[in-house]
Amino acid sequence: MKLDDTLGADPWHFARPDLAVAYLAAFDLRLSSARGLFARRRMGKTEFLRHDLFPAARDRGYLVAYTNLWDDQDTPDTALLAALRDALVPQGMKGMIAKLRSPISKVKAAAKVPGIAEGSLEADLTTGTSDKALALRDTLKVLDRQKKQLLLIIDEAQVLARESHANFAHALRAALDIRKDSVKVIFAGSSEHTLREMFAKSSEPFYNWAPLEPFPLLSEDFVAFTIDKLNSMAKHPLTFKQGMHAFEELHRTPEFFKRFVERYMLYQTLGAGSALEHTKASVFSDEHFAKQWDRMLPADRAVITMLAKGASDMHSAAGLKQLGDMIGKTATKNTSSQALRRLQAANAIARLSIGEYRIEDEAFAEWIRRRG
Ligand SMILES: Nc1ncnc2c1ncn2[C@@H]1O[C@H](COP(=O)(O)OP(=O)(O)OP(=O)(O)O)[C@@H](O)[C@H]1O
Ligand SMILES: [Mg+2]
Incomplete structure (x- = not known):
C-alpha cells in the first residue's frame, strides 16, 4: 500500500x-x-x-x-x-x-x-x-x-x-x-x-x-466542492441545494454521498431524485445488516429498535412497558441493561453519558427504522 x-x-x-x-x-x-x-x-x-x-x-x-x-x-x-x-x-x-x-x-x-x-x-x-x-x-x-x-x-x-x-x-x-x-x-x-x-x-x-x-466531520464545503467537480463533468448540472438535500438525506455520510454522485453521473437524465432514491435503497439495505440483525437476541433487537427511533430513557416505566410489548413478556431494568451491555460489547451502540446511547453505524440505524 x-x-x-x-x-x-x-x-x-x-x-x-x-x-x-x-x-x-x-x-x-x-x-x-x-x-x-x-x-x-x-x-x-x-x-x-x-x-x-x-x-x-x-x-x-x-x-x-x-x-x-x-x-x-x-x-x-x-x-x-x-x-x-x-x-x-x-x-x-x-x-x-x-x-x-x-x-x-x-x-x-x-x-x-x-x-x-x-x-x-x-x-x-x-x-x-x-x-x-x-x-x-x-x-x-x-x-x-x-x-x-x-x-x-x-x-x-x-x-x-x-x-x-x-x-x-x-x-x-x-x-x-x-x-x-x-x-x-x-x-x-x-x-x-x-x-x-x-x-x-x-x-x-x-x-x-x-x-x-x-473527528471534525465533512460538511457544506465538501458538498460544494463535490458538486462543482460533478458540474465540470456532467451534462446536466446539479445545484448546491440539491447536493445538500442528498447529503442530509444520506445522514451527512461522505461515502454515501459519493455513491449518490456516481449514480447521478451515470444516469443523469433520470434526475437527482431518482439517484437519491436508488442510493438510499442500496446503502440502507445491506444484507450485512440482515445478518447482524439475525444474530441478535430478541431483547437486543427491541432495545436497538427503540434507540433507532429516538427513545431516550430505556429504564423508565414507559420504556420498559414498550420493551415488554416488543418482546412479548415482562421487561425489567435488568432486561434492558443486559441488552444495552451486550449491544455495547458488540460495538453496535456507544454510551455517550449515563443513560444516553447512540447507534454506532448510522446506516444500520436507518436500516432498522426502515424495517418498520
Ligand atoms: N475528504 C474526502 N474527499 C472525498 N471523499 C471522501 C473524503 N473523505 C471521505 N470520503 C468518501 O467517504 C468514503 C469513506 O471514507 P473513509 O473510509 O475515510 O471513512 P472512515 O471514517 O475511515 O470509515 P471506517 O470507520 O468505515 O473506516 C471514502 O471512500 C470516500 O469515498
Ligand atoms: Mg477507516
Whole structure:
C-alpha cells in the first residue's frame, strides 16, 4: 500500500490541509504527544489520515508510519512493525529488501547500511518469528538514531484494546512513553466506546495517554466542492441545494454521498431524485445488516429498535412497558441493561453519558427504522 499523495491524484478528494496543520501544530506546542480521534463509520477518517495528514506531516519533516489495524486484527503487532519499518528504512533499501526477501544471511548483509544498526534491522525483518515486543524495541532504537521526529498513525486503534493483544499494547505504551519528544501518535477509530475504554480505564495499557476527541466531520464545503467537480463533468448540472438535500438525506455520510454522485453521473437524465432514491435503497439495505440483525437476541433487537427511533430513557416505566410489548413478556431494568451491555460489547451502540446511547453505524440505524 502506497501512502503518499503521489497516489492522491483522486480528483474527487476534498483536501483538508487546515485540519492536518491543526493536528500537527498542536504537537508542535508540545501540549500532548498523542491524540485520539473518533467518528462513526464511513465519515472520512481514513481518507483524511492517509491523504491529508500523512503528506502534511511528511512535508513538515516527519517520518510517517501509517497502519490500519482493521486489516490485521489478529496480528496488529506485525502490522505496526511493518508500518514502522516502512517509515524508517530509507527508500533505496526497500527495493533491496524486497528482492532479497527471506534468507536472513542476505538480509543481514543488506542491513549494513549507515545509520541503521545491523542487529536491529535484522530483528525487525524477522518479526514473523521473533518476540514482537523485542522487535518493537529494536525497531524504535533505529528511530532513536534518526534526526527526524516520527508521526505514528494508528487507524482502527481499538483493535489494540483486545485482551489477546494486551502484551503488545503494554510494550507499545512503554516504548512510546520514553519517546514522547520524538514520537507523536494519532489513534483513530470508529468505535467510540472501545476507544474510550482504552484511554479511560486504569487497567488498560493506554490509560490517560491521549485525549480523545471527535473527528471534525465533512460538511457544506465538501458538498460544494463535490458538486462543482460533478458540474465540470456532467451534462446536466446539479445545484448546491440539491447536493445538500442528498447529503442530509444520506445522514451527512461522505461515502454515501459519493455513491449518490456516481449514480447521478451515470444516469443523469433520470434526475437527482431518482439517484437519491436508488442510493438510499442500496446503502440502507445491506444484507450485512440482515445478518447482524439475525444474530441478535430478541431483547437486543427491541432495545436497538427503540434507540433507532429516538427513545431516550430505556429504564423508565414507559420504556420498559414498550420493551415488554416488543418482546412479548415482562421487561425489567435488568432486561434492558443486559441488552444495552451486550449491544455495547458488540460495538453496535456507544454510551455517550449515563443513560444516553447512540447507534454506532448510522446506516444500520436507518436500516432498522426502515424495517418498520
Ligand atoms: N475528504 C474526502 N474527499 C472525498 N471523499 C471522501 C473524503 N473523505 C471521505 N470520503 C468518501 O467517504 C468514503 C469513506 O471514507 P473513509 O473510509 O475515510 O471513512 P472512515 O471514517 O475511515 O470509515 P471506517 O470507520 O468505515 O473506516 C471514502 O471512500 C470516500 O469515498
Ligand atoms: Mg477507516
